[in-house]
Amino acid sequence: MVSSIQFDFNQHSHRRFNPLTDSWVLCSPHRTQRPWQGQEEDNEVDTRPSHDPTCYLCPRNKRAGGTLQNPDYKSTFIFENDFPSVRQDQPSLVDDSGDDLLKVQSVRGQCHVICFSPLHDKTLADMTDAQIRPVIDAWINTYESLRPKSYINHVQIFENKGAAMGCSNPHPHGQVWSTEDIPHETAQELKNMRAYRKRHGGGSKCMLCDYVRTETDNDRKAKSSTAASALASSVPSAPVRAAVATTADGSRVVCENDSFVCVVPFWATWPFETLVLSKAHLARLSDMNEQQKEDLANILRRITCRYDNLFNCSFPYSMGVHQAPTDGSEEHEGLSHLHLHFYPPLLRSATVRKFLVGFELLGQAQRDLTPEQAAKRLADCSEVHYKAV
Amino acid sequence: MVSSIQFDFNQHSHRRFNPLTDSWVLCSPHRTQRPWQGQEEDNEVDTRPSHDPTCYLCPRNKRAGGTLQNPDYKSTFIFENDFPSVRQDQPSLVDDSGDDLLKVQSVRGQCHVICFSPLHDKTLADMTDAQIRPVIDAWINTYESLRPKSYINHVQIFENKGAAMGCSNPHPHGQVWSTEDIPHETAQELKNMRAYRKRHGGGSKCMLCDYVRTETDNDRKAKSSTAASALASSVPSAPVRAAVATTADGSRVVCENDSFVCVVPFWATWPFETLVLSKAHLARLSDMNEQQKEDLANILRRITCRYDNLFNCSFPYSMGVHQAPTDGSEEHEGLSHLHLHFYPPLLRSATVRKFLVGFELLGQAQRDLTPEQAAKRLADCSEVHYKAV
Ligand SMILES: [Zn+2]
Ligand SMILES: [Zn+2]
Numbered sequence: 001m002v003s004s005i006q007f008d009f010n011q012h013s014h015r016r017f018n019p020l021t022d023s024w025v026l027c028s029p030h031r032t033q034r035p036w037q038g039q040e041e042d043n044e045v046d047t048r049p050s051h052d053p054t055c056y057l058c059p060r061n062k063r064a065g066g067t068l069q070n071p072d073y074k075s076t077f078i079f080e081n082d083f084p085s086v087r088q089d090q091p092s093l094v095d096d097s098g099d100d101l102l103k104v105q106s107v108r109g110q111c112h113v114i115c116f117s118p119l120h121d122k123t124l125a126d127m128t129d130a131q132i133r134p135v136i137d138a139w140i141n142t143y144e145s146l147r148p149k150s151y152i153n154h155v156q157i158f159e160n161k162g163a164a165m166g167c168s169n170p171h172p173h174g175q176v177w178s179t180e181d182i183p184h185e186t187a188q189e190l191k192n193m194r195a196y197r198k199r200h201g202g203g204s205k206c207m208l209c210d211y212v213r214t215e216t217d218n219d220r221k222a223k224s225s226t227a228a229s230a231l232a233s234s235v236p237s238a239p240v241r242a243a244v245a246t247t248a249d250g251s252r253v254v255c256e257n258d259s260f261v262c263v264v265p266f267w268a269t270w271p272f273e274t275l276v277l278s279k280a281h282l283a284r285l286s287d288m289n290e291q292q293k294e295d296l297a298n299i300l301r302r303i304t305c306r307y308d309n310l311f312n313c314s315f316p317y318s319m320g321v322h323q324a325p326t327d328g329s330e331e332h333e334g335l336s337h338l339h340l341h342f343y344p345p346l347l348r349s350a351t352v353r354k355f356l357v358g359f360e361l362l363g364q365a366q367r368d369l370t371p372e373q374a375a376k377r378l379a380d381c382s383e384v385h386y387k388a389v
Numbered sequence: 390m391v392s393s394i395q396f397d398f399n400q401h402s403h404r405r406f407n408p409l410t411d412s413w414v415l416c417s418p419h420r421t422q423r424p425w426q427g428q429e430e431d432n433e434v435d436t437r438p439s440h441d442p443t444c445y446l447c448p449r450n451k452r453a454g455g456t457l458q459n460p461d462y463k464s465t466f467i468f469e470n471d472f473p474s475v476r477q478d479q480p481s482l483v484d485d486s487g488d489d490l491l492k493v494q495s496v497r498g499q500c501h502v503i504c505f506s507p508l509h510d511k512t513l514a515d516m517t518d519a520q521i522r523p524v525i526d527a528w529i530n531t532y533e534s535l536r537p538k539s540y541i542n543h544v545q546i547f548e549n550k551g552a553a554m555g556c557s558n559p560h561p562h563g564q565v566w567s568t569e570d571i572p573h574e575t576a577q578e579l580k581n582m583r584a585y586r587k588r589h590g591g592g593s594k595c596m597l598c599d600y601v602r603t604e605t606d607n608d609r610k611a612k613s614s615t616a617a618s619a620l621a622s623s624v625p626s627a628p629v630r631a632a633v634a635t636t637a638d639g640s641r642v643v644c645e646n647d648s649f650v651c652v653v654p655f656w657a658t659w660p661f662e663t664l665v666l667s668k669a670h671l672a673r674l675s676d677m678n679e680q681q682k683e684d685l686a687n688i689l690r691r692i693t694c695r696y697d698n699l700f701n702c703s704f705p706y707s708m709g710v711h712q713a714p715t716d717g718s719e720e721h722e723g724l725s726h727l728h729l730h731f732y733p734p735l736l737r738s739a740t741v742r743k744f745l746v747g748f749e750l751l752g753q754a755q756r757d758l759t760p761e762q763a764a765k766r767l768a769d770c771s772e773v774h775y776k777a778v
Contacts, residue, residue, distance in 0.1 A: 006480065007479075007480045007481070007482040007495060011479075012479040012480065012482070012495060013474065013475045013476065013479065013495065013496045013497070013498070014482060014493050014494060014495045014496055015493070015494050015496050015570060016491075016492065016493050017489075017492035017493070019489060019490055019492075023573045024570070024572075024573050026474065026475070026496060026568075026572075028473075028474040028475065030476075031472055031473075031474055083420055084417075084420075085402065085415065085417040085420055085748070085755060086402045086415070086417065087402065087419075090396075090400075090401040090402065091395065091396045091401065092396070093396040093401070093403060100406075100408060100585070100588070101408055101596070101599060101600055101603055101655070102405075102603065102655050103405065103406035103408075104403050104404070104405050104406070105403060105404050106396060106401060106402065106403050107402045107403055107404050107415060108402070109402070154752075156748060156751060156752045158747045158748060158751050158752075159747075160744075160746050160747040165744060165746045165747070166742075166743075166744025166746050166747075175747065175748075177748050177752065179415075179752075181404060181413070183413075183415075183748070183751075183752030183753040184412045184413050184752065184753035184754070185750075185751055185752055185753060186752065196489070199489070207490070210490060211490055214490055214491065266490070266491050318746045318747045318750050318751065320747070320748075320750070320751035320752075322751070341750070341751060343746075343750050343751075353555075354555075355554060355555030356745070357549050357554045357555050357707045357732075358547045358548075358549040358554070358555075358564065358707045358709070359474070359545060359547060359564075359566050359572070359709075361574075361707050361709070361730075361732050362545060362547050362572075362574055362707065362709035362711070362730060362732075363543075363545045363547075363566065363568075363572030363573065363574055363575065363709075364572040364573035364574060365573070366474060
């Protein structure tokens with residue numbers, strides 16, 4: 001169909017490509033105004049005490065299961081999960097059937113819990129840069145201590161925050177699931193980053209280094225706005241060419257410091273999804289220097305604080321670190337580029353969540369708000385926590 | 390690590406391969422006993438009237454938006470969604486930038502709503518085979534009427550049932566999102582079915598025809614149980630070979646009739662996920678003969694009734710039909726094998742849901758209950774609805 005109106009990224013349906021997962025996201029920006037008659041979440045006002053005698057993560061308390069007791073820890077506290085999804089002590093299974101319909105492999109591993117601090121009511125958003133720093137050290141120590149183990153080839157560090165993310169305990173904590181296999185998401189990212197490198201001349205070419213440059217390069221911003229003016233003054237024609245100005249003008253940056261940038265990625269699935277990228281090509285957390293460790297603590301505080309301020313609530317999310325697998329592969333190490341994903345479920349308030357259902361499960365990911373609109377909302381939030389004002 | 394104990398699919402962590410999506414699912418069966426302190430869903434007792442004057446889907450009522458009125462419909466009722474995710478009347482966008490980091494395409498299409506019946510309180514689980522038949526006819530008519538349109542290359546039929554699946558209106562209805570692009574999930578399935586065909590000698594070889602045979606073949610069942618006895622009496626050794634008996638013994642079949650079989654697939658992600666497969670290699674719903682249409686109505690009633698009886702509640706799910714795209718490709722038509730996916734979120738009761746979070750978003754899909762355990766629970770449910778007893 002030939003049309004004489006200009007394509008508008010804020011009005012017209014389009015799909016965007018996720019180069020990390022090799023999949024598409026449908027974006028339907030005109031749909032942000034539809035009515036909501038569905039389920040709303042409880043907006044639990046955060047009135048937690050700093051120590052909860054019934055919490056199995058607080059210092060000195062009994063753990064889930066009832067036999068172990070937590071020490072009187074003063075900073076971070078790491079222990080093995082009492083209900084792990086993978087275990088070290090199980091037999092191996094080799095599937096030599098050649099069957100490609102019923103393929104199965106055993107998976108050994110270990111699961112750890114990291115309490116961010118002794119305080120039951122301090123989330124990353126409430127902590128200072130200096131208080132977050134020990135969490136990063138705990139991540140590094142856990143990764144490095146697991147790295148030499150033969151039955152562990154990947155260490156997945158993540159945090160589920162809030163009941164809306166299925167988190168079963170409000171004491172701020174993260175988890176580490178370390179497995180014999182490289183999980184699907186990391187394997188896909190490595191595969192797609194390998195293909196990108198190959199397509200762009202090999203060597204040490206990195207998709208995420210290029211992406212950091214695309215989102216932050218001032219030269220490109222200048223060029224884009226020239227292109228934008230040119231487009232705006234030209235006679236609209238159909239089919240309309242993609243307006244560079246809408247795709248590479250810095251409009252997805254939420255915040256940054258010398259070592260990290262936080263963006264709503266061009267291909268975000270969740271309404272306020274963000275991606276925290278190392279500006280340097282680092283394979284893993286433990287490759288960071290002192291300044292980079294401080295800058296990571298800084299950017300984590302700033303993005304989680306902005307999240308809380310977005311809807312004046314303790315903002316739920318799943319967050320995780322993607323870094324080099326511990327399988328000893330030099331190729332994997334060279335391809336890996338340290339980054340963190342935040343996947344938050346809230347849509348338009350503290351009580352309305354986004355569901356990944358129906359078309360999303362059977363067709364493809366779909367969003368209403370554009371990534372640029374989401375980035376603007378987050379960029380407009382304060383970095384002083386609403387509870388501290 | 391060499392172990393002297395036998396690998397047990399009900400105790401030991403393993404991953405299973407999903408050949409339709411080319412991804413893995415981590416299965417942690419020992420974990421089904423962990424404690425739950427997280428969010429529970431409201432268990433809304435189903436006391437809906439058969440006509441609700443405030444429902445914008447009931448006959449004769451005003452629709453959302455307030456200008457249109459529903460007719461006094463007596464069977465199914467199809468209309469264009471008042472808040473569509475894709476629209477026919479928008480400009481095209483051609484991305485000729487060559488940029489492979491910021492790739493974008495316009496997506497035109499149409500969205501329809503199909504009310505299953507005038508009755509506000511009749512879900513598929515409450516309907517008779519004869520009452521479900523018009524729903525199938527409505528799906529076929531919608532697909533066939535959209536098929537010739539040049540801006541529609543794929544028709545996705547689905548149903549979101551229940552507030553837990555983000556369904557914003559309790560009146561039983563499904564949706565049809567028809568798009569210019571072939572959505573990710575269908576594109577992945579076609580790609581993987583193409584690779585399977587190639588790997589197995591080409592011709593008309595079909596992954597899902599083979600899978601139907603694997604799950605239902607009585608010869609194979611007999612062979613498996615011989616292998617199982619053999620394994621049971623052998624001296625355990627490590628690494629243990631995959632026990633055929635646990636992978637192809639009919640233990641994932643929930644119910645079947647002459648034309649369809651319903652299984653918990655070997656690679657299920659959701660606790661009680663099922664896959665309804667046509668026994669014959671049909672490309673699309675409209676290729677069914679009269680008997681097959683009746684049998685599809687029959688199997689839909691039986692699986693949705695079993696779902697309701699599992700936890701004595703109106704069981705939430707997202708369900709959808711995968712069939713041939715409408716892009717006119719003969720290759721796609723030849724590869725497509727009609728099937729329906731049910732993705733239900735409930736875990737262990739009407740109020741505890743499974744969250745896809747943390748490791749699942751950042752690593753890979755994970756489940757506790759084995760697919761065989763889930764299939765047994767569903768196979769043990771009655772096909773007489775609990776409200777009718
Ligand atoms: Zn990543
Ligand atoms: Zn499918």
